[in-house]
Amino acid sequence: RGGSVLRDLLRALEVLELLCVNLLLSPWRKEIRSLKTFTGNFVYYIQSVLPDDIVKTILEKIGYIATTATEFSLVKKRNNEETKQTAFEIFLARIECETILEMTNEEKHGNLEKTLQKRIQMHQHHGDKDKEDQIPQREDAENLESKENSKTSLCLPTQQNSSTNSDTSFEDAGNLKIK
Numbered sequence: 001r002g003g004s005v006l007r008d009l010l011r012a013l014e015v016l017e018l019l020c021v022n023l024l025l026s027p028w029r030k031e032i033r034s035l036k037t038f039t040g041n042f043v044y045y046i047q048s049v050l051p052d053d054i055v056k057t058i059l060e061k062i063g064y065i066a067t068t069a070t071e072f073s074l075v076k077k078r079n080n081e082e083t084k085q086t087a088f089e090i091f092l093a094r095i096e097c098e099t100i101l102e103m104t105n106e107e108k109h110g111n112l113e114k115t116l117q118k119r120i121q122m123h124q125h126h127g128d129k130d131k132e133d134q135i136p137q138r139e140d141a142e143n144l145e146s147k148e149n150s151k152t153s154l155c156l157p158t159q160q161n162s163s164t165n166s167d168t169s170f171e172d173a174g175n176l177k178i179k
Contacts, residue, residue, distance in 0.1 A: 005049075006101055012049040013094040015041050020062055020087035024080065035064055035072040061086045 022032055037047065046055055056066060063078025104115045 003101065003104055006097055006104075008045075008049045010094060010097040010101065011045050013090050013097065015045045016058060017087060017090045017094060020083060020090060023062060023074075023078075024083055024087065027074070027078075033074050035059070037070045037072070058086065058090075 019035070022029075026032060036042065050058075059066075059072050062083045063074050063076070064072035065075050067073045067075065100115055100119055103119065
């Protein structure tokens with residue numbers, strides 16, 4: 001049963017992602033400006049899988065407002081960046097669902113609970129590894145910065161000397177009369 005629920009969630013995310021893409025690519029189209037909640041895609045793929053409050057929140061993030069009990073409309077100027085961000089988050093959630101389904105299918109018994117636990121452990125392990133990787137990078141950056149400062153301090157006297165020489169040569173050049 002867990003696999004079928006995950007496939008249903010995957011399909012709901014695909015429909016929401018498609019809605020975001022259509023909204024970004026052609027917001028002027030009449031069928032994009034209004035979203036009916038009694039259409040087949042909405043009823044079978046979104047409403048049957050996601051709770052109403054989550055659906056409403058997602059649709060509001062991409063610019064839709066509930067105008068009636070059965071319709072969402074674009075009534076205000078929407079934020080393109082927020083729509084893009086929401087579309088990207090939906091895309092990431094869809095990819096995560098696909099990955100979990102693939103991992104479940106690869107196992108002999110296909111236990112979704114075990115797959116989810118493995119996935120969580122992988123994320124935690126990668127998070128710890130990222131933290132470990134960041135510490136040496138900071139130290140390397142600090143060492144590099146101190147080396148650059150020492151190189152700069154070595155170069156500074158020669159630059160100052162050359163600039164004072166160039167100042168006198170400009171003064172001398174200004175005193176010369178052009179024939």
